[in-house]
Amino acid sequence: MWIGIDDTDSPQGMCTTYLGALLARRLEESGMEIRSLRLVRLNPNIIWKTRGNAAIAIEAEGDPDSAFSIATDLIEELADLSCEKTNPGLVVCGEIRPPAAFAEEAITGFCTIEGAIAACGDVGARYRLWKNGRGIIGAVAAVAAEFSDATSEYLVYRDVNLHTSTRFVDPVSLRLAEEMTYPGTWDTCDPENKTIVCVPHTPDPVLFGIRGNDPVWISLARNLVSSEAPVLEAIFETNQGTDAHLLRGSVGTLEEGRSYSVPGIVASPPKTGIGGHVSLEITDGRDHLTCMAYEPTKGFRDSIRALSPGDQVYVCGSY
Numbered sequence: 001m002w003i004g005i006d007d008t009d010s011p012q013g014m015c016t017t018y019l020g021a022l023l024a025r026r027l028e029e030s031g032m033e034i035r036s037l038r039l040v041r042l043n044p045n046i047i048w049k050t051r052g053n054a055a056i057a058i059e060a061e062g063d064p065d066s067a068f069s070i071a072t073d074l075i076e077e078l079a080d081l082s083c084e085k086t087n088p089g090l091v092v093c094g095e096i097r098p099p100a101a102f103a104e105e106a107i108t109g110f111c112t113i114e115g116a117i118a119a120c121g122d123v124g125a126r127y128r129l130w131k132n133g134r135g136i137i138g139a140v141a142a143v144a145a146e147f148s149d150a151t152s153e154y155l156v157y158r159d160v161n162l163h164t165s166t167r168f169v170d171p172v173s174l175r176l177a178e179e180m181t182y183p184g185t186w187d188t189c190d191p192e193n194k195t196i197v198c199v200p201h202t203p204d205p206v207l208f209g210i211r212g213n214d215p216v217w218i219s220l221a222r223n224l225v226s227s228e229a230p231v232l233e234a235i236f237e238t239n240q241g242t243d244a245h246l247l248r249g250s251v252g253t254l255e256e257g258r259s260y261s262v263p264g265i266v267a268s269p270p271k272t273g274i275g276g277h278v279s280l281e282i283t284d285g286r287d288h289l290t291c292m293a294y295e296p297t298k299g300f301r302d303s304i305r306a307l308s309p310g311d312q313v314y315v316c317g318s319y
Contacts, residue, residue, distance in 0.1 A: 001064050003027075003071055004091045004143040006055035007135025010083035013163050015204040017155055020056030021234035023074050030070060032062030039153060039236035040142045042106050043245060045257045045318050048134055050085050051202065055138030056236075057145070068092045068126045078160075081130060089116070089136030091143055093125035098144040106141035107245050109258055116140040149242040154210040154218040156225075157232040163203045170226040171196055177210070177224040184217030185210055186241070192299050205232075211240060246316055252287030254319040264289065266311040270304050278304045282315060291315045 003023070008016045017039060024034045038057040046053055060067060071090050080086045098119035105111050113129075116136045120127045125143075129136050158167065174196055178188040188198045188210060199208045207230055212218040215235050222233075249260030264282030271279050276295040281288055293304045307313065 001060055001062065001067060001095070002091075002093050002097055002143040003058040003060060003067055004055060004089075004139035004141075005071065005075065005135070006089050006138025006142065007050065007086060008075060008079035008088045009050050009204065010080035010086045011050065011202075012080060012083060013203045014078060014080045014086075014160075015157075015206055016054060016056050017234075017236065018157050018160070018205040018232070019074060019078050020058060021155065021157065021232055022078070023071055024058055024060075024234065025232065026070055026074065027058070027060055027062065027067060030062070030066060032060050032067065035059040035061065037234055037236045038142060038145065038147075039238040039240070040103070040107070040138075040145045041239055041245065042138055042141060043109060043258070045259065046110070048085065050083075051204075053138075055135075055142035057142035064092050064094065064126065068128075072128060075130065079130065087132045087134040088130040089127070089133055089139040091120055091125050091127040091136065091139045093120070093123050093143055096123045098123055098125070098140050100144055100146040103141040103145035106137060107145070107239070108247050111137045111141070113137060119144070145239070147237065147239055147242075147244075149244070150237050150239060151241045152212055152215050152218050153236045153238050153240060154212075154215075154222045155234055155236065156207045156209070156222065156227070156230045157205045157234075158207040158228060159231050160205045163205060167199055167207055168228040169196075169199045169208050173224055173226040174198065174208075177221040180224060181212065181217055181221040184214075185212035185221045187211045188221065243316070249319075251282065251284040251289045254289075256319055259316070259318045261314055261316045262289065263312070263314050266307050266309050266313060268309055270307055272301075272305070276301070280304050280307065280315075282313060289315075291317065 036059040267283040278293040
């Protein structure tokens with residue numbers, strides 16, 4: 001069976017990946033077998049997302065009714081239901097899952113609550129909505145997703161009651177992990193800007209996360225990291241770093257709220273504006289498109305500034 005959950009966190013706390021990892025533990029404690037954990041990144045442009053717009057799916061062997069009951073109780077216990085933007089959704093289905101096309105649209109475009117409920121009905125899935133129930137979209141997408149490409153993430157969690165206190169993760173050990181495992185892992189540190197990337201600063205249970213090509217690389221890196229005592233750890237298969245959200249597009253035909261890979265020709269010299277943001281205009285010979293490299297991209301802006309009119313490029317990003 002497959003279990004999907006989404007939208008349990010808020011800007012003030014909680015994390016859907018933590019709830020998913022804890023759910024997997026509780027299912028195991030009840031005698032069920034966990035086959036896999038999945039972290040599915042959805043359309044990053046969705047305005048209703050709480051933070052990272054990730055939904056969680058668990059593949060398990062066991063009784064669906066029991067799994068539904070355990071998941072329901074855990075969401076009631078941990079989801080930040082006091083937050084206006086937190087609207088959890090839960091789905092439990094058998095081996096017949098909702099169509100992968102639903103997940104593809106949730107990753108690259110927009111789906112509706114009604115469409116998600118209909119997808120549940122088509123496969124006889126159990127589901128539940130809390131409040132306006134928008135999380136059912138991500139929950140259904142998570143169980144429906146088929147990965148043509150995948151990476152892995154090793155997530156380490158701290159005591160949920162410590163979510164407002166300063167995390168301790170030894171930066172020296174993180175830099176060693178980066179040095180020993182890159183490029184098998186990535187986004188652990190940013191050597192160019194001398195910053196730690198994998199330790200969040202938000203008030204949630206995540207202590208740190210290691211992203212990489214596969215479970216072997218991320219496990220190697222994790223074992224090199226020293227930190228405060230964790231309470232839970234989990235490895236997720238994910239579509240992070242695969243460009244699954246990018247559609248092929250062309251200048252002049254883009255739709256707002258989607259992300260694209262677009263070919264074009266640099267039409268004019270790049271310009272650096274107020275705040276250090278860099279703009280670049282490209283053309284396909286007929287239409288023009290203004291692209292932005294914002295200040296937080298740091299050194300990437302130098303690559304944009306090095307472009308000249310007539311250069312052929314592919315630009316990737318949200319429209």
